[in-house]
Amino acid sequence: MSLKLDMLRCGQYVARRIAVPRRNWQSHHSQFRMLGTAAEKPQVSSSSGYLQFSFHNTVSTGNLKRTSLPNFWLRDNCRCSSCVHQDTAQRNFNTFEIPEDIRPSQVEANDKGVKVQWSGDAHESFYPWDFLDFYLRSDKRAPERVEAEYFGARGPQTSQGWPPSVKYGDFSANETETVGRLTDHIRRNGFAFITEVPIESAEPTEKLLEKIAFIRQTHYGGFYDFIPDLALADTAYTNIALGAHTDTTYFTDPAGLQAFHLLSHTDTTSKKDPGESLGGQSLLVDGFHAASILRKEDPKAFEVLSRVKLPWHASGNKGITISPDKPYPVLEVDESTGELHRVRWNNDDRGVVPFSNEHSPEEWYKAARKWNEILRRESIEYWFQLKPGNLLVFDNWRVLHGRSAFTGVRRICGGYINRDDFISRWRNTNYPRDEILKRIIG
Structure with missing residues (x-):
């Protein structure tokens, strides 16, 4: 995805989405029909x-x-x-x-x-x-053009159809079309909700995610269904506040999609009124939007965060020490286009800032401080309350997530999906087969 991508309203039908790439190809074909x-x-x-x-x-x-x-x-x-x-x-x-x-x-x-x-x-x-x-x-062939729409505290620049969502019942009516809309929302907006999902058990959520692709196995397992009991050594299994971050920074190939579904939130010890919030508001930050702001306000900081390669790790569980194949920067830029490719940010999972020949640790800390300040701006933070029945699926390469502290017990289920499998499903539910093959084969 590009930091210079055009804006597009969300909530369009698959037929209209397909028309965009088809128009580009038809104009190319018409050139050659003359020949x-x-x-x-x-x-x-x-x-x-x-x-x-x-x-x-x-x-x-x-x-x-x-x-x-x-x-x-x-x-x-x-x-x-x-x-x-x-x-x-x-x-x-x-x-x-x-x-x-x-x-x-x-x-x-x-x-x-x-x-x-x-x-x-x-x-x-x-x-x-x-x-x-x-x-x-x-x-060479160019990849599919994605007209992304950045979002902030109040959604995108055009709030029509916000937040992007599809209904659970739509999958049984037309699965391919609905998966196409869902994956296209995520590709363009960075995330989407599936509403009206049954909450009696976690099984409907698991089956929904499998309609996109298989659920990724990690050292946490596959499909997760947990409460804050520290069953695994990670702050996600607590009730403390979490700042905006991406998950699995310590993998060579970080998870492409992540999903959360709040099945229940109770606190039998609370003296609050039943209608009063128990906390645990969810936070999303558009990392591509934040990076575009950083690039504009402090080009040097953007350069430092895209050039200094850091160690990342997951070492909290006994017998587990996971790190990527090599150090990676916070902002990964496509070398051929200069456009942002992926955000990798979880300060808790970051290793020691190296002494780079190009940039000093002091320069990195200064750039990271500016980055952190942008991520915490009210205009950037999109807060909302997760509700039972609303499954959230988001692009972990672009969107950072967090939460406020909460009381009581929350039961959350969800899972990770590989990036390549997500993109494959998006392609095959939004583009004609012959066009896909031309673009990926050449």
């Missing part, structure tokens, strides 16, 4: 290790990056039924058995694309115009 006409299609010829494309129309060639494609690359990317297993979508041949000097023995272009018969084994490949045109104009 596919008898007058505008390029001439195709073989030339010293390459397939050469000669365009005559300057409109068509205006944004070309290349005019040829390598023979070996083309042969390796043949998509015929003998080269790609039609059930698994996996390559069905050994790339390195292809001769390095592979060349066409015959090339034939028509309105649909280019047919090539290769020398040696006389294998025949077909390349549609849209595939050829894309790689003549571009280096």
Whole structure:
């Protein structure tokens, strides 16, 4: 996700969401339909290790990056039924058995694309115009464009449809469409509620989460159902206040989604009126929004938090000392785009600040103090009271969570879901299959 992503209202239907990426692809296809006409299609010829494309129309060639494609690359990317297993979508041949000097023995272009018969084994490949045109104009496929909407204390800039939610009963009416809406809310807004979930047991909550993907097993177990009894050595199993943080900072691959469902909250010893709050308000902070503020107000602090790599750990339980494969910064930035990729922040699970060649510990503490100050701003903190029947699911790579202290006994259930599995489910309930394959395969 990007810190520069456009704004989009939440609560749109799947059909409208699908229309956004389809419009982008259709505009690309319409460019090439012009080339596919008898007058505008390029001439195709073989030339010293390459397939050469000669365009005559300057409109068509205006944004070309290349005019040829390598023979070996083309042969390796043949998509015929003998080269790609039609059930698994996996390559069905050994790339390195292809001769390095592979060349066409015959090339034939028509309105649909280019047919090539290769020398040696006389294998025949077909390349549609849209595939050829894309790689003549571009280096690689871009991921799906996500128009995220940052939120603060009062929700997003547009409060329509806030907070994002779907109903429990919608899953039985149309599971695929409802999972599509749910995952798209999380992708765009960072979180969503499922309302009207049964509370007689934790089983309906578990089954709901499994509609997204399998529940991740950790040293805490899988699906959790707990009260504040310190059964495991973690502050989550207490009733003390918790500041805004992300979970599983100590994993190489932190949990992608996290879910909480308050099944009950009672205090038989309380002398408060029955309608009075027992505490335990929940807190969400949009980490991408907070990081965008940090980048604007203190670019140096953003740089320090994105460059200094820290040790993280989980060592509270006997026999358990978990740490990631290498140190990671608080703000993980995509090196190719400069955009924020993931927030990793739990000061309680942070190790010793290292003496970096690039930035001193003093610089890190100064930057982290500024970051902490932004996270605690009233305008940033989104507070609400969890209620039985409302299942909260949020993006643990983007959204920080916390709570206020409480009295009595709260029974909470929920679980973690891997990021890759969440994104896969989101893709397959919001985009056509052929578009997904083009984007992830190339």
